[in-house]
Amino acid sequence: xxxxxxxxxxxxxxxxxxxxxxxxxxxxxxxxxxxxxxxxxxxxxxxxxxxxxxxxxxxxxxxxxxxxxxxxxxxxxxxxxxxxxxxxxxxxxxxxxxxxxxxxxxxxxxxxxxxxxxxxxxxxxxxxxxxxxxxxxxxxxxxxxxxxxxxxxxxxxxxxxxxxxxxxxxxxxxxxxxxxxxxxxxxxxxxxxxxxxxxxxxxxxxxxxxxxxxxxxxxxxxxxxxxxxxxxxxxxxxxxxxxxxxxxxxxxxxxxxxxxxxxxxxxxxxxxxxxxxxxxxxxxxxxxxxxxxxxxxxxxxxxxxxxxxxxxxxxxxxxxxxxxxxxxxxxxxxxxxxxxxxxxxxxxxxxxxxxxxxxxxxxxxxx
Numbered sequence: 001x002x003x004x005x006x007x008x009x010x011x012x013x014x015x016x017x018x019x020x021x022x023x024x025x026x027x028x029x030x031x032x033x034x035x036x037x038x039x040x041x042x043x044x045x046x047x048x049x050x051x052x053x054x055x056x057x058x059x060x061x062x063x064x065x066x067x068x069x070x071x072x073x074x075x076x077x078x079x080x081x082x083x084x085x086x087x088x089x090x091x092x093x094x095x096x097x098x099x100x101x102x103x104x105x106x107x108x109x110x111x112x113x114x115x116x117x118x119x120x121x122x123x124x125x126x127x128x129x130x131x132x133x134x135x136x137x138x139x140x141x142x143x144x145x146x147x148x149x150x151x152x153x154x155x156x157x158x159x160x161x162x163x164x165x166x167x168x169x170x171x172x173x174x175x176x177x178x179x180x181x182x183x184x185x186x187x188x189x190x191x192x193x194x195x196x197x198x199x200x201x202x203x204x205x206x207x208x209x210x211x212x213x214x215x216x217x218x219x220x221x222x223x224x225x226x227x228x229x230x231x232x233x234x235x236x237x238x239x240x241x242x243x244x245x246x247x248x249x250x251x252x253x254x255x256x257x258x259x260x261x262x263x264x265x266x267x268x269x270x271x272x273x274x275x276x277x278x279x280x281x282x283x284x285x286x287x288x289x290x291x292x293x294x295x296x297x298x299x300x301x302x303x304x305x306x307x308x309x310x311x312x313x314x315x316x317x318x319x320x321x322x323x324x325x326x327x328x329x330x331x332x333x334x335x336x337x338x339x340x341x342x343x344x345x346x347x348x349x350x351x352x353x354x355x356x357x358x359x360x361x362x363x364x365x366x367x
Contacts, residue, residue, distance in 0.1 A: 002232040003171040004224030007217040009108025012053035052210035052327035054191040084196035094130030099139040101213035113217035126162040126186035159356035162331035174220040187213040188330040193254040205257040210327035214335035235363040237274040242359035264304035290347035293337040295354035296323035
């Protein structure tokens with residue numbers, strides 16, 4: 001028995017910025033000289049991102065730039081800490097801003113599903129950019145009028161592949177309870193963890209990450225119409241000796257993301273051997289897969305997957321489209337991509353791929 005998607009919703013903050021606007025803020029915040037400014041422009045251009053949505057409005061945007069200009073260089077926060085807001089301040093923003101996006105995406109998913117919110121039996125939430133208890137899961141129960149008896153599961157601090165873990169849990173619930181009605185919501189506010197000082201290993205994250213939320217509502221396959229997208233299998237692989245390649249740690253001034261330039265090479269070396277074995281266990285080959293939902297950690301990640309697997313040109317169109325229009329929103333991103341594929345009635349079977357701290361590859365198979 002599999003997990004069948006009946007509804008899918010996505011949400012982003014109202015404030016949208018071009019990548020050109022974002023690099024100007026980055027230069028005002030982080031750069032100490034013109035050479036660093038030129039390097040930043042190159043890094044931001046190479047992301048292939050056109051737009052990103054963030055919780056910060058134009059007033060906050062202008063405040064950062066003007067503060068940097070007035071000080072003759074780098075931005076200093078209100079507490080005169082050149083490293084920006086402390087973690088408590090950033091968590092306060094997360095608590096304020098996460099729920100509205102989660103509500104919006106979840107309402108959309110529920111509306112498409114046609115299910116009564118009160119009938120939801122399981123609520124799965126996914127997030128790695130903030131901690132609060134009670135969290136936005138309690139906010140969803142109250143705001144959506146879910147049952148007080150709904151069973152809650154939170155998938156925390158798993159990074160960009162968090163939704164894969166959430167979908168694995170959803171499928172397990174669907175298998176164990178044929179009458180399960182499941183709401184999964186992944187919400188991230190990556191922008192609150194903007195890294196202020198100049199650090200070449202961390203400014204790449206500034207160039208890539210954005211804010212967003214996505215939700216799916218689903219049931220056991222026997223409760224769904226024949227054409228529903230069905231998640232039938234999940235897979236996971238920890239690449240050997242790769243712990244250094246991606247890190248997401250809690251610091252005094254937000255969460256610190258470190259990305260190694262070797263991540264694409266690790267994917268190119270390790271992905272295909274594992275994926276071939278995993279697909280074979282389900283009676284498939286790479287050539288049998290009709291569509292792909294590749295988490296766009298960046299354009300080099302997509303390129304590495306395409307080259308490693310020998311995929312036909314253009315098959316990762318949905319991943320590139322989401323990256324261009326929204327940037328990397330961490331865990332919700334793959335659900336945005338699946339949403340585009342569903343809208344276009346893309347052919348199946350479909351494989352979704354994501355990568356996160358470990359370095360771990362996660363996969364989900366859809367029919």
